[in-house]
Amino acid sequence: MASDPTGTRFSIRSGDITAEITEVGAALRALRVGGVDLVPGYPDDTATPAASGVVLVPWPNRIRDGRWDDRGEIRQLAITEPKFGNASHGLLRYAAYRAESQSADALTLRADVFPQTGYPYHLENRVTYRITAEGLHVSHAITNVGAGDAPVAVGTHPYFCISDVDTADLAVQLDAQTWFRLDDKNIPVAEERVDAAHDLSVPRRIGHEARDAAYAGLPRDDADRAQAHLLAPDGRRLTVWAGTGFDYLQVFVTDRFPGHEVAVAIEPMTAPADAFNSGRSLRRLASGADWTLEWGVTYRA
16 A cells, blocks of 8 residues: 555544644644535645645745845755745645644644754744634744744645535635735735735635735734635635734635645745745744744634
8 A cells, every 4th residue: 555645644523623634744634524624635645735734834935046144144945946946835844743742632743943054943843733612723832942043934834625615616805905916936026005906805706816925914803813714605604813923814726736626725924925035024033932823714604
């Protein structure tokens, strides 16, 4: 029997909610409520496609040319997106996480970022998936266990669906003040007020048009959460909420997800692409300091 390229799959459950998380990338591979799948599946013999569900540390999205200025010292990371010549999606996309603890309804996985070419810092990185009465709750805990102030940004790359509805027929809704215009390397070159082409404050059918935009200036609720929604024609709603520190949401629509004509990712991020160069929302975590972040998913029929 062929091995699973995503490694061991861990399952957690409570009531009618079930989630599966992979060893590789600590990726959210499945989320089900009742008989409805909320994360698109892919073949067992396929490596995680299009960064599906993976945790992005110590940066989300991209670093231009893999080069960044570390307070006057130029550092060069491995180029992991050859098409555009960038360093993409952090250093743990294909790392094997180990389970630190697991119960019926919760799982904590850990994989460290060790000092390496282009990033001479050491981070303890944990992610906890928990099923609550509200839905799926995800927390990230980053600790700088090395010397020096480590630059850190965090993201995650989950895809969502409502399995008995064609994803193209879902609508996406996200209120925001600004979006980031990209160049031909998918790196931001300007932050602009949301225009008609990028306005998602009124639900917009996903359709089959590619979309890849990061949004900022997100309104927060009383719990300091930003929200994005996927809406089914019959009124069902999947909500992705992003807690304190997750000040950016990326909406990515692609036709390059195996087995699906169209797939949509809604990605909580603490910083936009190329933050290691722009400094935008980049956090310098002092030696010994911790950073905890939370996001989650709810589903209402």
